[in-house]
Amino acid sequence: MLKAAIPVLHVSSSAAAEKFYCEQLGFTLDFAYRIDESRADPCYMGVVRDGVEIHLSSFSGDGVAGNCVVVLVDDVDAVHEELRTKNVTITAGPVDQSWGNREMYVADPDRNSIRFTQTISDH
Numbered sequence: 001m002l003k004a005a006i007p008v009l010h011v012s013s014s015a016a017a018e019k020f021y022c023e024q025l026g027f028t029l030d031f032a033y034r035i036d037e038s039r040a041d042p043c044y045m046g047v048v049r050d051g052v053e054i055h056l057s058s059f060s061g062d063g064v065a066g067n068c069v070v071v072l073v074d075d076v077d078a079v080h081e082e083l084r085t086k087n088v089t090i091t092a093g094p095v096d097q098s099w100g101n102r103e104m105y106v107a108d109p110d111r112n113s114i115r116f117t118q119t120i121s122d123h
Contacts, residue, residue, distance in 0.1 A: 006046075008055040009112045010063035014043035016109045017056045021047045024088045025106075025114070027054070065110035076102045076118040096120060 011017035014032070021027045027047035034043050042059040052071055057063070073079050076094045083090065083106065091113070093104035102118045 004053070006053050006055055007067070007069040008057055008062055009067050009069060009108070009110070010065050011056045011058050011108070011110050011112075012065065013041065013109070014045060014056070014058050015040050017058075018045065018047075020108050021054070021056065024086050025049070025083065026086075065112060068113040068115060070115045070117050073116050073118050076104050076116055079116045080104050 014034075018029060018032075022029055027049040030046040030048045030053070032043055032045040034040075042057070044055065044057045044059055044062070046053060046055050048054075054069060080090065080094050088106050091105045091107050094102055095104075096102050100120055102120050104116045106114050106116075108114065
């Protein structure tokens, strides 16, 4: 049985990624694995917020920067207000989409798109 899918986003700096995801988006660092603990990178880390888990990797071969992850939320406008107060750059939205979602997009330091999505109607 399938239980969950965890996106892995490529990042160039684990320190910058941790700061963005934890300090600005409100995730908590769950784990960080480094081959050499004396060096910040390469690093494979997991961040969690409200049961949503995202993995971030600066290891070569773990994807490329510029990917996308959709995070389903109850209230896009509440997330927008929270992130706006933390000076997160909102790249789009909140906006009602023709396919029945209300969405807001932000980009991390590596151009990965985090799309916060709320279902507003059945289409």
